[in-house]
Amino acid sequence: MKPELEVQIRACWPNWFGQHTDTSKSLMGVGFQHGDGWFDLLVRTFRRIEPDVAAFNLELSKIGTQFEIIVVRQRFGELSIVAMPTTTEIIIAFLDARYESLTICELCGAPSELHTAYSQTRCTQCAPQKH
Ligand SMILES: [Zn+2]
Known part of the structure; x- marks a missing residue:
């Protein structure tokens, strides 16, 4: 995705991405690995999970961790979003x-x-197109 669009998403949800610079824990250092056409879908999905993430982060703060999205990419023609840790509601929104x-x-x-x-x-x- 274009850097300008990534910047908009990271500005809206600054604490959801890229706490890990270690690529074995998160791929967000390499960015959103899909085309620009899914930008609106991402924004809608992230707005939908905002209340779930806020409630979940309250629980997670007791054990010293926070919700984090570790992968956003195109895989087999589909938008794949992975978070860790996560909840059933968030997984359903990503599905x-x-x-x-x-x-x-x-x-x-x-x-x-x-x-x-x-x-x-x-x-x-x-x-x-063929790759
Ligand atoms: Zn098109």
Whole structure:
């Protein structure tokens, strides 16, 4: 995703990403590894989990840790978000986002479908390409 869009997300939720610089614990040092078309879906998903994360962080603070998103990437044409630690509600929100990403072009955000031969979710304008 474009750096400008990443900056917007990190500004909205500054404590959710990148506490770990160790790439064995988090891949957020390499950024959001997907196209710009899923930006709005990400924002909607993160807004949805805000109350869950706030409540969860209150609990986690008792044991000296906090919620953290460690991976955001395109995988097999789907948006994959991984957090650690996490809750059932947050996992369900991420699974909903994964499912919805199959209807949104990863590159431009237009209505789209998964092209299984390429494992890419693309609209007709942004037809899938071989890697
Ligand atoms: Zn497109």
